Amino acid sequence: MSQQRNVTNKKLFLKLNNDNLKNEETIHLEGWVRSNRNSGSIGFIEFNDGTYFKNVQLVYSLDTINFEEITHFRTGSAISVDGKVILTPNNKQPFEIHVDSAKLLGDCSEDYPLQKKRHSFEFLRDIAHLRPRANTFNALFRVRNALAFAIHKFFQERGFMYVHTPIITGNDAEGAGQVFHVMSDIKNPTAFFGGKNASLTVSGQLHVEAFALAFRDVYTFGPTFRAENSNTTRHASEFWMIEPEIAFADLDDDMELIESFLKYIIKYVMDNCKDEIAFFDSMIEKGLIDKLNHILNSKFEKLTYTEAIEILKKAVKSGVKFENNNIYWGLDLQSEHERYLTEKHVKGPMFLIDYPKEIKAFYMKQNSDGKTVAACDLLVPQVGEICGGSQREENYDVLKKKMEEIGNVNELEWYLELRKYGGCIHSGFGLGFDRLLMYITGLQNIRDVEPYPRTPGSLKF
Amino acid sequence: MSQQRNVTNKKLFLKLNNDNLKNEETIHLEGWVRSNRNSGSIGFIEFNDGTYFKNVQLVYSLDTINFEEITHFRTGSAISVDGKVILTPNNKQPFEIHVDSAKLLGDCSEDYPLQKKRHSFEFLRDIAHLRPRANTFNALFRVRNALAFAIHKFFQERGFMYVHTPIITGNDAEGAGQVFHVMSDIKNPTAFFGGKNASLTVSGQLHVEAFALAFRDVYTFGPTFRAENSNTTRHASEFWMIEPEIAFADLDDDMELIESFLKYIIKYVMDNCKDEIAFFDSMIEKGLIDKLNHILNSKFEKLTYTEAIEILKKAVKSGVKFENNNIYWGLDLQSEHERYLTEKHVKGPMFLIDYPKEIKAFYMKQNSDGKTVAACDLLVPQVGEICGGSQREENYDVLKKKMEEIGNVNELEWYLELRKYGGCIHSGFGLGFDRLLMYITGLQNIRDVEPYPRTPGSLKF
Numbered sequence: 001m002s003q004q005r006n007v008t009n010k011k012l013f014l015k016l017n018n019d020n021l022k023n024e025e026t027i028h029l030e031g032w033v034r035s036n037r038n039s040g041s042i043g044f045i046e047f048n049d050g051t052y053f054k055n056v057q058l059v060y061s062l063d064t065i066n067f068e069e070i071t072h073f074r075t076g077s078a079i080s081v082d083g084k085v086i087l088t089p090n091n092k093q094p095f096e097i098h099v100d101s102a103k104l105l106g107d108c109s110e111d112y113p114l115q116k117k118r119h120s121f122e123f124l125r126d127i128a129h130l131r132p133r134a135n136t137f138n139a140l141f142r143v144r145n146a147l148a149f150a151i152h153k154f155f156q157e158r159g160f161m162y163v164h165t166p167i168i169t170g171n172d173a174e175g176a177g178q179v180f181h182v183m184s185d186i187k188n189p190t191a192f193f194g195g196k197n198a199s200l201t202v203s204g205q206l207h208v209e210a211f212a213l214a215f216r217d218v219y220t221f222g223p224t225f226r227a228e229n230s231n232t233t234r235h236a237s238e239f240w241m242i243e244p245e246i247a248f249a250d251l252d253d254d255m256e257l258i259e260s261f262l263k264y265i266i267k268y269v270m271d272n273c274k275d276e277i278a279f280f281d282s283m284i285e286k287g288l289i290d291k292l293n294h295i296l297n298s299k300f301e302k303l304t305y306t307e308a309i310e311i312l313k314k315a316v317k318s319g320v321k322f323e324n325n326n327i328y329w330g331l332d333l334q335s336e337h338e339r340y341l342t343e344k345h346v347k348g349p350m351f352l353i354d355y356p357k358e359i360k361a362f363y364m365k366q367n368s369d370g371k372t373v374a375a376c377d378l379l380v381p382q383v384g385e386i387c388g389g390s391q392r393e394e395n396y397d398v399l400k401k402k403m404e405e406i407g408n409v410n411e412l413e414w415y416l417e418l419r420k421y422g423g424c425i426h427s428g429f430g431l432g433f434d435r436l437l438m439y440i441t442g443l444q445n446i447r448d449v450e451p452y453p454r455t456p457g458s459l460k461f
Numbered sequence: 462m463s464q465q466r467n468v469t470n471k472k473l474f475l476k477l478n479n480d481n482l483k484n485e486e487t488i489h490l491e492g493w494v495r496s497n498r499n500s501g502s503i504g505f506i507e508f509n510d511g512t513y514f515k516n517v518q519l520v521y522s523l524d525t526i527n528f529e530e531i532t533h534f535r536t537g538s539a540i541s542v543d544g545k546v547i548l549t550p551n552n553k554q555p556f557e558i559h560v561d562s563a564k565l566l567g568d569c570s571e572d573y574p575l576q577k578k579r580h581s582f583e584f585l586r587d588i589a590h591l592r593p594r595a596n597t598f599n600a601l602f603r604v605r606n607a608l609a610f611a612i613h614k615f616f617q618e619r620g621f622m623y624v625h626t627p628i629i630t631g632n633d634a635e636g637a638g639q640v641f642h643v644m645s646d647i648k649n650p651t652a653f654f655g656g657k658n659a660s661l662t663v664s665g666q667l668h669v670e671a672f673a674l675a676f677r678d679v680y681t682f683g684p685t686f687r688a689e690n691s692n693t694t695r696h697a698s699e700f701w702m703i704e705p706e707i708a709f710a711d712l713d714d715d716m717e718l719i720e721s722f723l724k725y726i727i728k729y730v731m732d733n734c735k736d737e738i739a740f741f742d743s744m745i746e747k748g749l750i751d752k753l754n755h756i757l758n759s760k761f762e763k764l765t766y767t768e769a770i771e772i773l774k775k776a777v778k779s780g781v782k783f784e785n786n787n788i789y790w791g792l793d794l795q796s797e798h799e800r801y802l803t804e805k806h807v808k809g810p811m812f813l814i815d816y817p818k819e820i821k822a823f824y825m826k827q828n829s830d831g832k833t834v835a836a837c838d839l840l841v842p843q844v845g846e847i848c849g850g851s852q853r854e855e856n857y858d859v860l861k862k863k864m865e866e867i868g869n870v871n872e873l874e875w876y877l878e879l880r881k882y883g884g885c886i887h888s889g890f891g892l893g894f895d896r897l898l899m900y901i902t903g904l905q906n907i908r909d910v911e912p913y914p915r916t917p918g919s920l921k922f
Contacts, residue, residue: 008677010620030708030709076882077883078883078884106880108883109882114882128671129876129878129879130882132676133674141622141676144623144625145624149623156610159471161603162605162609162610163912164605164912166699166922167661167684168698168699169920170920170921171922180643180653181643181644181645182641184640184642186650192688192690192917192918193915193919193920194917194919194920196920200628200629200643210589210590210591211912213594214593214594214599216510217512222684223683225629227645229645240625248541414588414922420570422493422537422538422539422573423567424567425566451626451672452626452627454627454629457654459629459631460631460875461668461875
């Protein structure tokens with residue numbers, strides 16, 4: 001069997017956009033029926049082969065060899081088509097395919113759950129194996145693909161080295177959050193790894209720091225895990241994280257990197273998924289494109305935590321109501337506080353920096369005031385924190401003391417050693433890929449941006 | 462603190478290669494001391510900032526502001542340097558840096574394990590956090606990075622969609638190999654996922670097939686796991702796999718894809734890691750470059766399993782000695798047999814196709830002979846099988862019958878349904894990333910190509 005895999009929906013649209021789609025060009029296509037209707041003498045199939053977001057319209061008529069047979073092609077069926085391109089510059093769609101003949105390759109059962117009517121996202125989650133064919137998810141997974149590639153492209157163009165940090169680990173990076181345990185034998189949980197407890201990674205940061213101290217600019221981009229029993233729209237048990245780490249770089253360099261990174265990948269998606277983003281703007285979040293353009297066109301502001309606390313105190317005094325109105329220096333800010341700062345005070349994306357050391361992780365660089373650490377959270381309107389970074393503590397003695405307090409020196413001796421053997425100022429950040437994708441598409445539930453979401457109680461696929 | 466992050470080793474070498482590195486150009490560099498020696502009036506530092514495989518030579522002399530201090534900089538220390546580029550076209554290295562002054566940023570303790578002498582790979586595995594600084598691993602992880610990006614680049618250029626298939630899964634794709642169990646509570650292993658056993662994925666194929674039937678050409682590239690207690694040089698408990706899946710494509714299309722993919726990514730690495738591959742050719746595997754060029758310049762041959770059995774039988778008759786000389790139709794070929802076929806018979810890369818159905822996975826397309834399946838293994842000299850693919854069974858009834866025999870219909874009903882709702886001929890393959898990296902670099906142990914290898918008993922980091 002010799003496949004004619006060279007003509008696709010995508011190629012037709014690319015040719016069209018380049019003004020070299022030829023009228024009456026003969027083509028062979030293979031793909032799926034999205035809908036099929038006819039009036040007895042002429043019929044229309046919305047056709048998509050998966051290579052492009054937009055459908056192609058197939059027109060069949062009594063001139064078509066097997067008109068009668070084609071009228072019975074059901075939604076969801078796989079078919080092949082031989083026909084001719086007809087340019088229709090005055091119609092809604094700029095071209096259509098006049099069908100000479102069409103063939104049923106794979107029938108679709110009558111109980112196909114994806115009929116033309118609209119379905120709820122909840123319903124579609126239960127058919128995760130079929131939902132990529134639904135419009136919203138067709139668009140979503142295209143954006144997901146483009147966003148993932150944009151991340152690699154950005155870092156590769158800047159000479160960053162991609163590092164596959166391990167999934168199975170003996171460390172719990174931040175001591176924060178519950179972890180999944182991993183074992184080959186439930187009766188003897190530590191047997192496989194020679195007496196060590198194994199768990200699924202919550203972050204690749206500590207492992208990737210070792211590579212920054214060899215290659216200068218590095219990143220990891222892979223799955224991470226949380227075993228929290230959180231049933232919110234923003235928590236998943238499995239999600240992808242981007243964690244760059246840069247050597248000879250302080251918090252300012254880190255914020256520069258975050259800002260240029262975020263602008264680059266958003267722009268890449270807007271440039272490469274125009275139809276999909278237009279779809280989300282029109283169907284999911286009105287104003288999405290404006291929101292994204294606002295990010296692209298803003299210079300990210302900076303505010304210290306200490307300044308932020310004063311601003312929030314003033315806001316409360318002037319009558320602003322938070323669920324938590326008890327603002328004090330040392331408070332771990334909630335989303336409502338973050339959103340006030342970015343939406344009302346700065347009115348745009350902003351970094352909040354220099355947090356009290358007590359509410360941040362052990363590896364963050366202690367500032368000279370002795371009270372704060374060189375951390376930054378990026379806050380954006382509508383969401384609050386979308387990304388967090390910090391300069392890392394490069395001083396061996398300071399870090400050792402902190403780790404002794406936590407009690408992870410033995411477990412992470414290798415990590416501490418990085419400060420003993422040619423350590424230097426270095427910084428990095430972590431960005432949750434799936435939450436970023438929610439932000440870029442306007443989708444409100446993390447279950448709707450992952451191919452097969454894992455959440456408490458949910459492991460059907 | 463304002464970092465001058467714009468001059469790097471890499472930029473100096475790129476400028477040199479483009480003939481626009483200027484003599485006496487003033488520069489500031491930050492990086493690490495690889496070695497430091499002096500004769501009392503002149504000193505030399507082999508310097509590397511991690512951005513390029515080759516070192517830069519720093520020359521300091523009595524004209525340097527802090528000559529005496531610099532003589533004490535130890536191997537492994539982080540330093541910053543202000544100096545001038547001096548072109549030295551007649552010397553071994555084409556340029557050097559004359560140091561005006563240098564500063565110690567991070568000292569390196571005297572017990573630094575990476576002194577200039579050669580270390581065994583076994584020793585270096587025990588310091589996985591430091592070994593990226595050793596020459597071999599510096600080269601290796603650069604190649605690893607380039608290879609990973611080449612994979613994305615190849616698929617993206619061809620319009621494939623990248624899909625993040627899940628790591629935690631309720632299915633065991635092939636029923637083959639032991640799996641790692643995942644749980645949040647050891648006392649109640651199935652509690653987290655609502656009564657379901659969870660394990661770490663052994664393959665993303667089944668999950669990605671659903672996406673091929675929506676987007677036509679897709680791929681997954683992520684970590685996979687085996688809980689086998691195998692202590693060989695080729696088995697790791699955690700490794701990355703590339704699994705493309707293409708719709709409206711048969712086994713021939715699949716083999717075409719494998720061949721063009723493999724040639725593309727090998728060529729990309731050879732073009733983009735010239736120095737590193739030259740290093741491996743000279744230090745690790747003599748003839749490596751010839752071996753890789755042989756792949757690039759070969760048309761991959763095809764041989765059926767049935768033909769191969771006849772060839773092997775003849776070989777045994779003519780006196781060839783295998784460890785297993787009992788060759789019969791139905792035998793699961795060993796590496797020694799595969800290597801005979803590719804090294805002695807074909808003398809180059811080759812596909813072995815149409816295997817007995819009994820020795821292959823349930824999802825493979827049954828051929829019309831009723832005895833074989835449309836599978837292909839790619840065999841290469843020195844290794845044997847490096848990659849396996851197949852056309853998938855698209856016939857609902859045939860697949861259902863096979864799954865009933867195995868007993869995985871309930872668990873994988875969604876997978877079976879893909880054949881009910883617009884199924885079509887489709888194919889794919891799986892390629893172990895880490896083993897491919899071994900092949901491309903000549904390194905002989907999978908522990909030496911992974912950042913933090915996980916193998917039985919080994920979870921130090």
